[in-house]
Amino acid sequence: MKDESAAASDINSRIAARVRALRAQRGLTLEALATRSEVSRSMLSLVERGESSPTAVVLEKIASGLGVTLAALFDDEPAAESSPVSKAAERSSWRDPQSGYRRCNISPPGYPSPIRIVEVKFPAGASVAYENAHDGVHQQIWVQQGRIEVTLGTRTHTLEEGDCLAMALDQPVRFHNRTRKPAHYIVVIAGELPFNARK
Structure with a gap:
């Protein structure tokens, strides 16, 4: 396992990138995602910049608004060359x-x-x-x-x-x-x- 502080920073960055990418793929503005997820625009903006520590409940609402499961927010972007092995x-x-x-x-x-x-x-x-x-x-x-x-x-x-x-x-x-x-x-x-x- 990684050092705890480094791991937290890594995951926050991953969540931020994933939310930005999923929102862009769906053509949603921050306002539209805020309406769909029932999470404020300001909170969404903080999450997308990796400047917030949202709770699991907030992240689940964002995931629901994006049409994915909570687990998907912790993933990297799917890629054709991604390894099938998790170390x-x-x-x-x-x-x-x-x-x-x-x-x-x-x-x-x-x-x-x-x-x-x-x-x-x-x-x-x-x-x-x-x-x-x-x-x-x-x-x-x-x-x-x-x-x-x-x-x-x-x-x-x-x-x-x-x-x-x-x-x-x-x-x-x-x-x-x-x-x-x-x-x-x-x-x-x-x-x-x-x-x-x-x-």
């Missing part, structure tokens, strides 16, 4: 400033694939709620350590070490660690939200 020593983790949870994209950066693998380390007592539904996107959560609650819509699933939950992200979802110990889980994401399906 552990080259990965960087990102820390949500609100909940303290850490996420790390395991999948090869920039490699064109409909599947993404993400590793999450979730602190004791942490909670994160994503309000946007993503039709056509599926994910599975495989708990490696600890216990978490995952609420999809109105149904809550309690997952313990070794448990795996498969779900379609067609409803709001909330993650909660009610225990006094951190949890560690793997997320496998398949599919992408069609841009033209968004409001």
Whole structure:
């Protein structure tokens, strides 16, 4: 793993470049993306310049407005020559400033694939709620350590070490660690939200 401060700077720069590129590809102004994502124009501008530390919830709203999953914002731009191998020593983790949870994209950066693998380390007592539904996107959560609650819509699933939950992200979802110990889980994401399906 990279030095923490260097890794944070690298990921902020990557997110900034990715948001700028995705917005340009879709022909959206900052104002248009602000309307679609329900994130202020000023915050979007700070994110695109790499001058903000947005929360996971804010980033998920931006991703939804762009028609991609949250994991896609942590990727490099897809390229024809991207390596199909992801080296552990080259990965960087990102820390949500609100909940303290850490996420790390395991999948090869920039490699064109409909599947993404993400590793999450979730602190004791942490909670994160994503309000946007993503039709056509599926994910599975495989708990490696600890216990978490995952609420999809109105149904809550309690997952313990070794448990795996498969779900379609067609409803709001909330993650909660009610225990006094951190949890560690793997997320496998398949599919992408069609841009033209968004409001």
